[in-house]
Each structure stands twice: as C-alpha cells, then as structure tokens.
Amino acid sequence: MLLLDFNSETPLYLQLASAIEDNILRGVFEEETQVPSTTEISVNFKINPATAGKGVNLLVDDGILYKKRGVGMFVCTGAKEKIMEKRRDVFYENFIRTLLEEAKKLNISKNEIITMIERGI
C-alpha cells in the first residue's frame, strides 16, 4: 500500500505525504473516503506518531485531507485535481530534465526521444 523508502534523502514525513498523494491519484483512496490514521501509519511503519502526524498535517494544510472530529482523516473533494495540478508544476523539473540529461549521456537524438515517447503512449 503505502511504501516508504527509509534510506532516501527525503524526510520521512514528506515521503509519507507523497505516498498518500500517490494513492489518491491511483484511486486507492477516493475522495470523501477515509485514509489510514496517524496511529495506524505509526504502528504499521514503526515510526514516531509525531512524524506521521507531520506528514498528514502537511496534506491537511494543502487542502488534500480533512479531519472529521472523532472519526478520522478523509480525502477532500477535488483533492485529486489539486494534486495533479501541483505535480504538473514540477513535472518538467522532476522528469523531463532528468530524461534529457540521461538522453544526452546516451547520445539519443531528439527524434529518437520523440519516437520512444510515442511508443510509450
């Protein structure tokens, strides 16, 4: 479900937030449905609840999750769209730039890249 890479240089709470986002995008957590609680996350991954809470609260601040008092955390309506928008902004930076750098190292031409992208689509 939520997979965290404990050796990555990214802080754990950020990884947690992005893992929850991934699962919202994939439709594992649908809008207006409940996501695992900080307690469940903390126990499952054996991480301090303060860390789990920090990750979840980040998504609350971003308007992705909201808290129903006494019930738990839920996915906001429009969360999926919001995440997509946010990720599109960094898509070029995170993926295209790396792709072009790697292509340069391998001497892959612009046309070859385009052909590959078309094949992938």
Added chain:
Amino acid sequence: MGLIEFRQVTKEYGPVKALDNASLVLEPLKIYGLLGRNGAGKTTMLNILTNKIFPTSGEILFNNESVIENDRVQSQMFYMTEMKLYPSGMRISQVFRWTREFYPQFDMEYAQALAHKFALNLRKQVKTLSTGYSSIMKLILAMASNAPVIIFDEPVLGLDANHRDLFYHELMARYNEHPQTIIISTHLIDEIADVLEEAIIIKDGRLVLHQPVEQLLQSAYTVSGADAKVDQFIKNRKVIHQETLGRLKSAAVYEQLNSQIRRDAEALGLDISGAPLQKLFIYLTN
C-alpha cells in the same frame, strides 16, 4: 515545561568525569533517544536519574522535585537495565507478580499478551533464559509497568531481527494508545531513529547535541561521482567520511541539504543521496 531536568550535573570517579556539567530538559510524552558510544556516560546519566548513584554536583529534577532519595518520584519511573536484577530461580510469572508489587499500575493482562506474542514461556525460570529472552522479559516488564516514564537501556540487546521488529511495532502500538515519556539508551542509532522524536547525543560525559531526529537526519548528505569532481565539490565543505572505489568517490558532508547544493552537485554531474546516519553518529561522537 520540562518533566525531567538535569541542571549542570557532574559525576566524578576520581579524576575521571563520567558526566561533565550536563544540562538537559526532557518534556513529557515524547520518545527520546539517548545516544552515545560505550562509556560515553549514558548509563551514568540514567543511574543518577533513577537514584542508583549520586551526582558529584548539580541537580536532577522530576516535576520540579529532586529525584535524590525521593521514592514518590522514583516510583514514576521504570528503568529497564542490562543488569540481572531478578533472583535466578524465580519463574517469569513470579517476576511479573513481583513487579506489580512495586508498580501497582502494572498491566498483567498486557504483559501476558506480550509474552504470548514473543513466545516467552511464563513457567520458565529466569536463569534458563537466553540473552535474547532475558531482554524480552525485561522489555515486557518495562512496557507493562505503566509508569509515566519508561527508560530502556539497550532494549534490543541479543534480540533477533523478527523480535526487534516486533518490539518496535508493539512499542508504537502502546505509545499511540497510551502516550508515556520514553527514554531509549542505545548505540544502534540507525534502527531506532524512526521511532524517536528527539535525539540526545552524549560523548565523553558531555552533551554534544539535543535536537529533533528529523532535523538531525537532514543535517548531512552523501555526494558521489567522479573523484576529481567530488573533490572539487567538497572543497571548503565539512566532510564527515569519504570512500573511493577506483575513480569513483563518495563523500558524506555535514551540512543541511538545499536546492542550491543540489544544483551545484548536478552541475558537476554528481549524485546526492541521504544522510548516512551511522556515519553521522560516528562523526559526532568521535
């Protein structure tokens, strides 16, 4: 507001300062890691806190009361030590009952449930336990004590990977349901880091650092690539550790990672990866 406070505490053994002017404030309901090499002063600190030994000078307060010769305060803390405190002929079930005499809040049902999960046979005598199971028994006593403060000294000593995993899992389950102030003294920092909220690093009796683990983890990174490029990058930087493999080099840098550093590394064709925690720890305690 501090629950436990060390105020300029020194412990001398002849000319040796086992603890040297240590000041520290611990807040309630957090999980602290007390980290340091063997002989750094971790156990001295805990022994002073739990009134096993007296400080040479300084004050140690629990809720603003001195901990020295203070039974009321001492009953608020459960200290799981490496030492063998229990009569060797005693059965584990008797140890459980005995502990309940001293800690009336002791949760017998929970202790039995944990014993079942760890496959600890309650009819066994203490003297027949392996190192691992001796640790497990003491872990269970500590976790079920229900004392407001639980102190673990090298809790996973001799435990196999499955049991260590089970311990961290049960500790988190209990803590979430039932928050307590927890102090874990260990030199195995990598494994414990994620369950801690704050790290206290001690070296030669002195406090080196006290900060949130999240912050500690971000205080270093590793850079790797062609040796000449790495050398160029690490010039004027605080290097904790370096390794070379042919023309390949990696270096751990003690500095908080930011986007400018990432760009600098990228411009040189270098890769950035996470903080090598154990290396960072060795650096800070060497």
